[in-house]
Amino acid sequence: MPAPRHRSDVVVIGAGLSGLAAALHLEACGARVQVVEAQERVGGRVHSMRRLGHRQEAGGAYIGAGYRRVIAAAERQGVELADVTAMLAFFREQELVLGGELIRQSEWPDHPRNPFPGEDRALMPWTCHRVLAVRENPLAAPGDWLDPRFAAHDVPVSEWLAGLGFGEDAIHLGYDLNPSFGDDARAASALLGFFRAAFSVEQRRLAPDGVLGYTARDGVQRIPESMAGALRGEVHFGRAVTAIACDRSGAEVACADGAVYGAPHVVCSLPFGVLRGIAVDPPFTGRQAEAVRRLEAQPVTQVYLAPRSRFWEEDGYRPSMFTDGPAGMLAASRNGDDPSEVTSFTAWAMGRNARRLDGLPEAEAGRLVLAAIEAVRPAARGQLEFVDLKSWGRDPFARGGWAWFRPGEINRFAAEMGRPHGPIRLCGEHLARTARGMEGAMESGERAARDILAA
């Protein structure tokens, strides 16, 4: 490895929210920091698709009312937040599509296809396991998921739902269509669902005066952009890290273009799917190595569509729908100033659905989604235009939308996988302990910075 031309106290790898939070915290305590970023932009999985128009987000969009770190960062940097409470009400309004049949929400509780038991027949498939995870949650606080007292809940979602009286069909319909964690209810840990549920309950509890959440008026990417702008040190763009070599004096971080950065400390914010492709010397060991090798990230692919007419007014169904086909969850975006106005559509595909789209050329994936929508909604024929597609699973700098755990993996490696490795401190949303999403990313970055300062 050539000698480093760039030296500082800390090298931060990755200019997403976690890396930038670490960098700002370290600088505030007097450290000299350099940030090395593979792409030509900051933000990582916060990505405002500005060319698609006003407030269209490909990544993190919703800022919960209790996201104190994200909200403080926005306020400190003068990024204007917009209240999305009125918009959120529309998210609950969607129709259901099963086996080619379009079913109104009002028809679902008594519908012959509804397999849910007893009072739970009133639950819609897209919200079923989330409502149950809130109602049945053994965790008192989000951070409890790592407490060994709750280790017995690190079981398959399917096992937990079966214990609530759900049969095979009900488990399939209540979890497997377009899941956020894994391909189906057997693949993912119920304990992770409880962590997410406890975190969202906390967000509602912290909502001041009924304001449920925010987004950034000019795109969420303004937040990492302004954080990067507030750094004294430089963000080095277009530098994809390929190797980290550690010795007693610190580490040298080498990039694909030959640049080398040296420092006594490194903060590495890379998702594990990316980190496992990087040569780390000495290598990770034990359960940390297992986690770096195995931790999954959910395939998430979004297809952006522009409406040519208000076809939903013609057929009388709501514009959004949750489907068991390639259109996944078709969400009407309301990104203008009037939340009742539909500005565009995003078809969300997750798990298997996303992998199926990822296997196709983009235009073909767009055609597949459009055909699936038009098959159930004749009024939409020719009225939606494919605009763009974003696959997080195919993104070489993300390798998925967010981390998730298989049953047993939380007990096996979640607590250990973030431990210091020589001069390297790891951070990123996958290493958050008490928060999720963007807030979790910032929590993990601040902790990595504090660990370095303590050392």
Ligand SMILES: Cc1cc2nc3c(=O)[nH]c(=O)nc-3n(C[C@H](O)[C@H](O)[C@H](O)COP(=O)(O)OP(=O)(O)OC[C@H]3O[C@@H](n4cnc5c(N)ncnc54)[C@H](O)[C@@H]3O)c2cc1C
């Ligand atoms: C579709 C989607 C929707 C979401 N919606 C929400 C939401 O509404 N609310 C919410 O709170 N959260 C949401 N999230 C989650 C949130 O966006 C993430 O948790 C958070 O942005 C992750 O930040 P991070 O710093 O951990 O990782 P990242 O943002 O991924 O940062 C890692 C950085 O490392 C860089 N990098 C990668 N490889 C290399 C390399 N080899 N060398 C150098 N740099 C490299 C990347 O380019 C990136 O900038 C969503 C995520 C997705 C994908």
